[in-house]
Amino acid sequence: MDAMQVADTGHRVPKTYRVRTEIEAILGELAEGDPVPSERDLAARFEVARETVRQALRELLVAGRIRRQGRGTVVSRPKMLQPLSLSSYTEGALSHGRIPGRLLVSWDDVPADADTAAALGLAPGSPVMHLERILLADGERIGLESTFLRLDRFGGLRADYDPTTSLYAAIQAAGVTFAAATERLETVLATPREAALLECTTALPMLLLHRHTTDSTGAPLERVRSLYRGDRIAFEAVLRE
Structure with a gap:
């Protein structure tokens, strides 16, 4: 040939x-x-x-x-398929036979920037809770998740929440219902810090997912920035008319 x-x-x-x-x-x-x-x-x-x-x-x-x-x-094994839905990362991983896990990078109270404040219905500079965690599938690092929550609503999580487990499960256990979300997906390259945390190179294409979630009353719940390794995960959505 x-x-x-x-x-x-x-x-x-x-x-x-x-x-x-x-x-x-x-x-x-x-x-x-x-x-x-x-x-x-x-x-x-x-x-x-x-x-x-x-x-x-x-x-x-x-x-x-x-x-x-x-x-x-x-x-390599096939990419893990993660649904674009209101289900948590844990639920998505388990549904495809993968063992989910998380490593805590940081858990701090920080002032909300303009985008975070708008997403959470706060004034810029208001204190918010920020969790940054590495997402694992069968022990392999596949994503880096950054979650912002209203401190006045979820500050009590510090008492007994284990950040290596599902945050959605903890919030739902407190009686909060995830009702709707807006998501935006784009391709990016990781920063040197992000690549180091995900144990890959800065040349590897990444999938960046932005999510704003509201509860059953329409009140904002979270702002999430999730960065996924493009070689280890793919997204799927079920569309109905």
Whole structure:
């Protein structure tokens, strides 16, 4: 097969795309955790430069098909699907057979900036509770969640809430109902700090989810900024007419 084979569309197929397709066929015959052939072996098999193989592997890494393990590369499990719904991260992870977890980064009272104040119905500078936590799936770091809550309404959480568990469950246990949410999803790159917390590089595409939630009375509950590794998670929504 020529490295720049002409496709049915009449356009030339980039060499990297052809190599990536060939590697994907190899991955289809392997199981999760199996080692991926080395760059040298793949370059020899496809008679291409190692840089071509390296680029194809980078694309497969971003796509979540493979992952780094030590000094090598292995086949990754499929991306975790997280629903765009009022369910919590915990519920979403459990529904796909994953074990959810969280690591607390910080839990502070901070003055609300203009966006947070508007989302929570407060005056700018009002004190709000801020929780920053790393989201885990089967022990792997896949997201960084930053949650802002009204201090005058949820300050009592400090007494007995375990921040490594579901915040939604704790709020619902207090008799509060999550009724509606507005979400915005976009692609971004992580800052050096965020990449360090998520144990990835700043070149890895991220999915950034903004959420404003209200209760059954229409009162604002939270403002959430969640950053997810684009190679480990995908989102899905059920649409009905």
